Amino acid sequence: MTSVARAGAPGRRLGVLISGRGSNLQSIIDAVAEGRLDAEIAVVMSNRPAAFGLERARAAGIPTAVLEHRAWPSRDAYDEALAQALQAQRVDYVCLAGFMRLIGPALLNAFPDRILNIHPSLLPAFPGVDAQAQAVAHGVRVSGATVHLVDAGLDSGPIVAQRAVPVSPTDTADTLSARILDAEHRLYPEALATILAGGWRIEGRRLILPPTAARPDVV
């Protein structure tokens, strides 16, 4: 699909950062291929050479790059290298898709309000690792998935879209993870489309969508 940059607005070239299996990456690849998401995946980058998501990208003909964080002396230096590599590919928006690294100022400042993440809970509940196990242990009746803009905090940036997923009394972390993952795969491409459609603004910690925007938050 051809990417057309609109005057005065960022274009639609995505850089996707992964660390592992890459099923959310696959959902974005599929959405682009099926015409549900008007965007171009410019590059997929991983901090782990063995990430299965790299194979998914190669199978789809998407350029890949591996930047192993251990090869850089500090987090700042690593983030600077990521920012430069993404800018070299003329990336407009960065999508974190199971990228197991905190994002520091060097990368945040290179893509202000243009880094998105998906998290397997209804934030601000259960940030950080093992969100699904946290939800089961807490005994919540409803959990879900959140797509948010990334800021300097942990899973704390403005919320773009959420989708609720029921928690059953017999759920384990694994069964709940599978159900939430299914919701994630539908939510991430839809939330990305909402962001790429533009017209939104940030007030305080709220992301305000235009009244006409598609709302992916179907509960």
Ligand code: GRF
């Ligand atoms: C997903 O559950 C996502 O919400 C979280 O990490 C997991 C990545 O899975 N941030 P995958 O690599 O996209 O399959």
